[in-house]
Amino acid sequence: MADNRQLAPVSSEVALCKQYLELESLRLGERLQVAWHIDNMPSDALIPPLVLQPLVENAVYHGIEPASQPGEIRINIYRSDGQLHLVISNPYQREGRHHGGNKMALGNIKSRLMLHFDVEASLKTQVRDASYQVHITLPYRTSAP
Amino acid sequence: MNNPLRVLIVDDEAPARNRLRDVLADCAAALPVEVVGEAANGIAALELLQSIATDVVLLDIRMPGMDGLELAQHLARLATPPAVVFTTAYDSYAIQAFELSAIDYLLKPVRAERLAAALRKAQAFGPAQAASLQQAAPQPRQYLSACERGRILLVPVTEVIYLRAEQKYVAARTASRTYLLDESLVNLERELAQQFVRVHRNSLVARDAIEGFVMRDGADDSEEAAGWVVLLRGLDETLPVSRRQYAVIRQFKR
Numbered sequence: 001m002a003d004n005r006q007l008a009p010v011s012s013e014v015a016l017c018k019q020y021l022e023l024e025s026l027r028l029g030e031r032l033q034v035a036w037h038i039d040n041m042p043s044d045a046l047i048p049p050l051v052l053q054p055l056v057e058n059a060v061y062h063g064i065e066p067a068s069q070p071g072e073i074r075i076n077i078y079r080s081d082g083q084l085h086l087v088i089s090n091p092y093q094r095e096g097r098h099h100g101g102n103k104m105a106l107g108n109i110k111s112r113l114m115l116h117f118d119v120e121a122s123l124k125t126q127v128r129d130a131s132y133q134v135h136i137t138l139p140y141r142t143s144a145p
Numbered sequence: 146m147n148n149p150l151r152v153l154i155v156d157d158e159a160p161a162r163n164r165l166r167d168v169l170a171d172c173a174a175a176l177p178v179e180v181v182g183e184a185a186n187g188i189a190a191l192e193l194l195q196s197i198a199t200d201v202v203l204l205d206i207r208m209p210g211m212d213g214l215e216l217a218q219h220l221a222r223l224a225t226p227p228a229v230v231f232t233t234a235y236d237s238y239a240i241q242a243f244e245l246s247a248i249d250y251l252l253k254p255v256r257a258e259r260l261a262a263a264l265r266k267a268q269a270f271g272p273a274q275a276a277s278l279q280q281a282a283p284q285p286r287q288y289l290s291a292c293e294r295g296r297i298l299l300v301p302v303t304e305v306i307y308l309r310a311e312q313k314y315v316a317a318r319t320a321s322r323t324y325l326l327d328e329s330l331v332n333l334e335r336e337l338a339q340q341f342v343r344v345h346r347n348s349l350v351a352r353d354a355i356e357g358f359v360m361r362d363g364a365d366d367s368e369e370a371a372g373w374v375v376l377l378r379g380l381d382e383t384l385p386v387s388r389r390q391y392a393v394i395r396q397f398k399r
Binding site for chain 2: 026027065067
């Protein structure tokens with residue numbers, strides 16, 4: 001297990017998410033559609049490990065599993081003005097038949113972002129046009145401070 | 146009982162259905178079984194069950210659309226309902242509900258010996274009772290079921306404008322027609338309290354369908370006494386509000 005306090009290259013976090021999503025698509029078949037928008041991702045950027053994967057897992061649990069129709073998870077990673085943006089969105093299920101969750105994953109991720117970047121990082125969630133979105137902004141870094 | 150047990154598999158995940166098929170094959174020596182079909186959701190399962198003779202349904206609890214507990218409640222209305230064995234991944238809420246209402250379930254991953262035992266038990270005890278299923282269900286049904294000429298029709302709860310007790314039945318009125326339900330208004334009121342409000346001893350109205358209330362004088366209408374009636378969205382009919390439910394009117398006035 002990698003040291004939690006060390007940052008990890010975003011490319012390896014993306015690789016981890018891809019493996020996880022492959023497993024989920026064995027289970028969910030065509031119900032799970034994934035769109036990666038990472039052409040402009042700086043693959044050398046460093047992020048806290050295991051921030052992306054729990055958010056993608058949340059997207060599957062809350063956005064895909066309870067829906068009878070296929071749904072799409074979109075993951076968008078790009079750099080803008082010295083900031084790295086991670087945006088994960090999934091179909092918003094208003095009347096989820098799942099347990100609502102206790103926002104623990106989100107809370108944990110938030111505090112880990114703060115730990116690494118203090119006020120320079122942010123995590124925002126919003127619901128718009130039947131889509132639930134998590135948007136993380138953090139400083140673009142390529143080596144440990 | 147020389148005929149193989151006819152089993153239908155219902156699970157929204159294909160790998161889970163395949164696994165159950167494999168495990169059923171492993172059971173074959175102990176208990177002859179025949180898989181008569183598979184369905185990926187509750188509605189498809191209900192369709193299949195009305196055309197294929199089935200002894201036991203292996204039913205996943207957590208499925209999108211209609212979950213297993215709701216499907217089982219509709220199944221209980223079939224003329225010859227199949228027995229149901231629930232399958233579930235570990236979920237402390239579901240398990241607690243099941244223990245309380247004495248419904249049998251199999252924890253995934255399902256093992257051959259456990260499955261064979263559950264099938265034998267299901268065969269011996271027959272279908273679960275609708276009442277205990279309802280008790281175990283964590284949330285109200287999304288559909289009501291009406292039985293017409295031996296077939297079960299599903300009526301989405303969101304389409305029902307009002308429910309009215311009529312002698313032995315409850316009439317469920319949608320914008321297009323009326324369905325007869327073999328249930329009691331009291332139970333429906335308890336289950337659907339979020340969506341429906343009682344306006345009269347014999348009727349519940351969907352909160353969303355209430356357009357307003359008007360005072361009607363009884364003079365030009367000999368059948369109904371003077372008093373408040375509720376106006377319904379999408380219907381020309383009105384329903385009387387009984388005097389003791391007048392508080393409801395105040396609740397909806399702004």
